[in-house]
Amino acid sequence: MFRDLVDDPDNYSLEPDTFLDVPFVPTDEGVVKAMLELAGTGPQDLLYDLGAGDGRIVVAAARHYNTRSIGIEIDPYRIADAMEYAGLTRVEYLVDFIEDSIFTADISAATVVTLYLLDSVNLQLRPRLLSELRPGTRIVSHAFSMGDWKPDELLELSGVKIYKWVVPAQIAGTWEWEGWDGTPYRMELRQKFQEIEADIWKAGKAVQLKNARLDGNRLELDIQSGDTAHLTSFTLNFKDNELKSVQED
DSSP states (O other): OOOOGGGOTTOTTSOTTOOOSSOOOOOOHHHHHHHHHHTTOOTTOEEEEESOTTSHHHHHHHHHHOOEEEEEESOHHHHHHHHHHHHHTTOTTTEEEEESOTTTSOOTTOSEEEEOSOHHHHHHHHHHHHHHSOTTOEEEEESOOOTTSOOSEEEEETTEEEEEEEOOOOOOEEEEEEOTTSOEEEEEEEEETTEEEEEEEETTEEEEEEEEEEETTEEEEEEEOTTOOOEEEEEEEEETTEEEEEEEO
C-alpha cells in the first residue's frame, strides 16, 4: 500500500550510510497545482522534479497536464512508493523515477524543473541550472529562493511563496546588426542573470536604452535616439551564443 511518508520526517527509512540534503516534507496538493500552472506545464514539456519524495509533483504533472515527468530522488524506499503511486493513478507510462543525487543527475533535457528544497540547496544547484539547462527552461520553487537571482514571477498562495525563473541565454558581450533600412547598430551588453544593461550606438552615435527584457533566448529592446520621444523596438533572437535573427518593430 502507498505509505504516508510524513510519518518518517527524520528519514529513518534510509540505510545508515545514506544522507539526504533536504528532509522530506510533502508539498500541499494546492501548491503542486499552482506550481505546475505557474510553469505553464503542458504535454509538450519534459518535467524534472529534483528531490521527488513521494512523487506527487511528477504524478500530478502526468495526470492533469499529460506531461512526461521524471523524479530524481536519492532514497530508494521513496522511489518504490512513488512508482506504486504512479501505478495506482495509471500514469506509469508517462513517469519515471531515478535514484540519483540532485547534484549529479543529468537534467539537461528538462523544459520544466520543480524544486522544494532549501535556500542553501537552491544556491548550490544554481550554477548547474544556469549552465546545464537550455535557455527558456522554466524553474519553479516552492517556498525557497535563489539568492540574488531574482524571480521572473512570484506567486503567493495562502502565505506560501512560489518562485518562477526562466533560464536566460548567456549573451553578455558586443553585438552588431542592421535596422530595416540598413542602419548599423552596435551594442555592448552587460548581464546579471536575466537583468540587462547596455551601451548602444546607432550609426556610430550613442542612443539610449529605455527598456530591455530577456526571456530565454529572446531579448526585447526599446531604444530612443536624441531628444525624440519615438522609440525603436527590436527583438533579438539568440542560439548557441550567436545572434540568429533581428526583428524591428
